[in-house]
């Protein structure tokens with residue numbers, strides 16, 4: 143069971159987490175708990191890094207003091223047993239001491255140091271959650287992802303667990319299950335050299351499914367602050383509905399294109415061992431949530447959901463020689479691949495001298511530089527960028543072989559007078575994606591939700 147940042151954001155919520163876990167423990171279920179940092183902490187750690195980079199040491203230390211106060215106050219408010227309070231405050235002191243030392247000594251801002259800095263949020267929340275279980279008479283221990291055996295590659299900031307993690311995690315976690323509930327930090331792994339790595343923003347889901355795969359869990363439960371995976375972003379469309387069941391593939395598409403309730407990579411480990419993933423609400427624990435299951439199970443319904451990814455950007459390569467010159471697209475792909483940049487969508491016209499590539503907004507600068515370098519000696523005239531765009535994705539396994547879905551999508555968007563910049567449909571027909579201007583994103587989500595009657599989706 144993974145509890146996200148919103149589920150451990152204060153003493154009241156951590157108490158709920160402890161009671162939910164205790165209930166399962168009392169039923170005789172063996173539970174491993176994976177926790178995120180208290181919501182907002184990872185962003186504060188990022189700010190600490192930014193301040194240190196700008197040599198604003200005092201600001202960094204002010205933020206560390208805020209983090210320290212929040213964690214200590216939470217532990218004091220939450221725990222009734224004084225010995226537990228003392229022991230957790232001691233641990234917080236130790237971890238905060240390490241963080242202060244890092245802030246003093248951090249003068250190289252390489253990715254490795256940043257991952258180490260970003261790991262402190264989960265390292266602080268895990269002892270508190272574990273103490274909350276003990277305070278409720280549930281034996282518990284806590285460990286970091288590194289101690290749990292999550293061995294990753296060295297892609298700092300978005301590390302991927304290696305297959306050898308399976309054995310290591312099994313060896314370190316399974317014996318603990320006999321006597322206690324282990325509480326493991328999400329988001330954190332370590333490289334083969336022993337350096338701390340992080341799995342990317344929102345990566346605790348990925349930690350949970352990586353650990354679930356290793357121990358061959360019966361189910362992986364992701365606890366969050368909404369009732370499950372919904373038909374769309376509930377902050378934009380108020381009548382978004384909870385999906386009762388959805389396939390792995392559909393869940394991957396929705397999360398890859400913006401449904402941040404799940405980390406896009408978190409489904410893959412579950413698929414490997416065919417482990418069902420359930421998304422549940424910490425505020426509403428008796429509600430069954432969403433069950434994510436293997437693709438083969440046929441689930442009725444043409445369109446299941448629509449999501450929006452706003453953190454994307456376009457890079458356009460133009461020049462008259464693009465027409466009829468073989469290999470321009472291949473060169474663009476290879477330039478981006480050499481910089482480890484993933485291309486989300488591409489469009490080229492046979493008569494138009496322009497190739498457009500959609501990438502993550504964070505990658506935009508590097509993408510532009512690598513394309514300019516690649517084409518500097520050729521006759522490509524211009525590389526331009528646009529980060530005021532979003533990609534909307536309409537998802538549903540039932541779309542495959544059902545004619546007219548794309549027509550319905552684009553007629554609806556046309557009715558709203560929204561201009562479409564780029565379109566893509568995968569050959570497996572699980573999704574239709576299109577790029578529009580950022581300021582029309584909410585309007586598009588509402589229209590698609592409405593036109594496919596997703597507010598009435600039978601649950």
Ligand SMILES: Nc1ncnc2c1ncn2[C@@H]1O[C@H](COP(=O)(O)OP(=O)(O)O)[C@@H](O)[C@H]1O
Nearest residue numbers: 146147148366367370371372374375401402403
């Ligand atoms: N399709 C969707 N289904 C559910 N939640 C969504 C969806 N799209 C966006 N969200 C947002 O994702 C949020 C949960 O993700 P996140 O804040 O990362 O939670 P946690 O801290 O539990 O990991 C929800 O509060 C919701 O606003």
Ligand SMILES: N[C@@H](CC(=O)OP(=O)(O)O)C(=O)O
Nearest residue numbers: 146147178184343344345346
């Ligand atoms: N702390 C990390 C990892 C995480 O998964 O958080 P959450 O479960 O709140 O999305 C982050 O903020 O990105």
